[in-house]
Amino acid sequence: MAEILSLQEAVARLVRPGQTVAMEGFTHLIPFAAAHEVIRQGITDLTLVRMTPDVIYDQLIGMGAARKLVFSWGGNPGVGSLHRFRDAVENGWPRPLELDEHSHAGMANRYVAGASRLPFAVLRGYRGSDLPTRSATISTVRCPFTGEELAAVAAVNPDVTVIHAQRADRAGNVQLWGLVGIQKEAALAADRVLVTVEEIVDTLDPRPGAVVLPAWAVHAVAVAPGGSHPSYTAGYSVRDNDFYQAWDPISRDRETFLAWMRTHVLEAA
Amino acid sequence: MNWTPDDLMTVNAARALAGAGTCFVGIGLPSAAANLARRTIAPDLVLIYESGTLGSKPTTLPLSIGDGELADTADAVISVPEIFNYWLQAGRIDVGFLGAAQVDRYANINTTVIDRGPDRPEGRLPGAGGAPEIAASCGKVLMVLRHSRRNFVEKLDFVTTVGHGSGPGDRARLGLPGAGPVTVITDLGVLRADPETAELVLTEVHPGVEVEQVVEATGWKLRTAATVGVTAPPTTEELTALRDLRRV
Numbered sequence: 001m002a003e004i005l006s007l008q009e010a011v012a013r014l015v016r017p018g019q020t021v022a023m024e025g026f027t028h029l030i031p032f033a034a035a036h037e038v039i040r041q042g043i044t045d046l047t048l049v050r051m052t053p054d055v056i057y058d059q060l061i062g063m064g065a066a067r068k069l070v071f072s073w074g075g076n077p078g079v080g081s082l083h084r085f086r087d088a089v090e091n092g093w094p095r096p097l098e099l100d101e102h103s104h105a106g107m108a109n110r111y112v113a114g115a116s117r118l119p120f121a122v123l124r125g126y127r128g129s130d131l132p133t134r135s136a137t138i139s140t141v142r143c144p145f146t147g148e149e150l151a152a153v154a155a156v157n158p159d160v161t162v163i164h165a166q167r168a169d170r171a172g173n174v175q176l177w178g179l180v181g182i183q184k185e186a187a188l189a190a191d192r193v194l195v196t197v198e199e200i201v202d203t204l205d206p207r208p209g210a211v212v213l214p215a216w217a218v219h220a221v222a223v224a225p226g227g228s229h230p231s232y233t234a235g236y237s238v239r240d241n242d243f244y245q246a247w248d249p250i251s252r253d254r255e256t257f258l259a260w261m262r263t264h265v266l267e268a269a
Numbered sequence: 270m271n272w273t274p275d276d277l278m279t280v281n282a283a284r285a286l287a288g289a290g291t292c293f294v295g296i297g298l299p300s301a302a303a304n305l306a307r308r309t310i311a312p313d314l315v316l317i318y319e320s321g322t323l324g325s326k327p328t329t330l331p332l333s334i335g336d337g338e339l340a341d342t343a344d345a346v347i348s349v350p351e352i353f354n355y356w357l358q359a360g361r362i363d364v365g366f367l368g369a370a371q372v373d374r375y376a377n378i379n380t381t382v383i384d385r386g387p388d389r390p391e392g393r394l395p396g397a398g399g400a401p402e403i404a405a406s407c408g409k410v411l412m413v414l415r416h417s418r419r420n421f422v423e424k425l426d427f428v429t430t431v432g433h434g435s436g437p438g439d440r441a442r443l444g445l446p447g448a449g450p451v452t453v454i455t456d457l458g459v460l461r462a463d464p465e466t467a468e469l470v471l472t473e474v475h476p477g478v479e480v481e482q483v484v485e486a487t488g489w490k491l492r493t494a495a496t497v498g499v500t501a502p503p504t505t506e507e508l509t510a511l512r513d514l515r516r517v
Contacts, residue, residue, distance in 0.1 A: 026320050026349055027335020051349070052398075075395030077333035078296055082395075090390045101381070103397040104319060105353040112350050124358055127443045128431035129401050130381070149444075179320050179340050182349040209346055234337055241332040 002172025002218040007196060010220040011037040014194050019159035022049040022190065023056060025231060026181030027077060030056050031164040033227030034196050036265045039063050049158055051107045051182060055247050058082040061097060062257050068098040072107040079244050083251040100135055106153045111182050113155035114189025125151040161190035164228045166235055168197045172215035175204045178234030180211045187213055196224035198236045270508045274456035277475040279511060280503040282413040282454040284310055291315040292364045293357060293403050296334045298413045299366035304330060308510040317362060319399045321347045330514050357406050360446060365407030369414050370394050373425050374468050374489045376432030376450035384426040400430040409448040416455035422488040433467035457483045459500065473498040
């Protein structure tokens, strides 16, 4: 059953060094505030899972929080490279980063299998691609009914999934809407679920197209207004595209990056 | 009106969408072209973004595939597993529109790593994203990228996404349902996959571009059509619509 906690306490209780952590949100509702709290608490050796690592994992990787990344597209959307991700992969700075790399369809199905508590998912994917040669979590399986050979991808079951949502009620029921991405599957695939929200309200008015995660499927809710910035929260904020562009020069240089993180994350509790 | 090589590329990429009903849109150059098509040659074109939008109608070009306007203007907003499983894999989408870092003569794509030589680590690219399954399952695939020997290579450093594999018949052997890449639009001209050989052949150059220039900018011995055409210059309507889209 969900407990309503401060962000600091929620991260301290749920996220531990060495664990597998998914912070999801497909462009929308990316839980930046929670990631910054993970960095401030010095939680490290994480296996980070996320379809689109985005600036949020560029920051975690650049601060040395991750030993492994499981992903399907690692760029700064519409801008270019994630420079901290590249520096870790190419030069091992600030530490080497192991990769498990998929396509979006593969990753989406890995979460579906995880949420369903199945060992793997099937899809028509990866045919002819070199991707299976670099991943131990991509294989093939023969359909017992038609004999067709299909791609099989291992389920992903994070220790903790962290997502951001518009709001929760006082019991800890969570409501999110707009681009809902992979968040429901990522939450249900995990052992523990931490949700940051813009606000806590008395009643969750029904919203067309909204996803509701009942309180009994969530472990901790923390209020973090603006907690998705520079991503956005439909109904509360718009994507800060200027920031995504500004991140390119900030993240290119190690010292500039570290100075930015000191000012805007480490010393900004 | 004046135009740039990038304008020629985007205008011709938009024209390639004539007659398409539904288009799975990659971000960047493909998104610019697909949105221009909706404002010119294909007003009813249904734009589908991998963030989970069916029928987006943005008024300006989105920076990312998940900008709020794509969802706000969509006919339906759905989850990511749904878009890949129920819509793409199920074969409901006519055209996939992709960019690429490296492409070879059979329109295979690398967006994963670049080999920088024995003493240097591989250069890291963003990775696959939706491309492998978009190229597999859409009815056909269009590609748009800038033309250079760095991008049009003899041999890919890594095959992220299969176009026509190692030649004719390979898609059928691999069980890839769609027709694969049929047209590649660049800032120099238009290449089309030869139905017999599956190899990309230069069929048109843009106004002011020489065939020799395109051959020179291609990392393999580029075949050219018996008669290489010249694409029609951009119209005032096309350029006005493009500039309108790019305004912030």
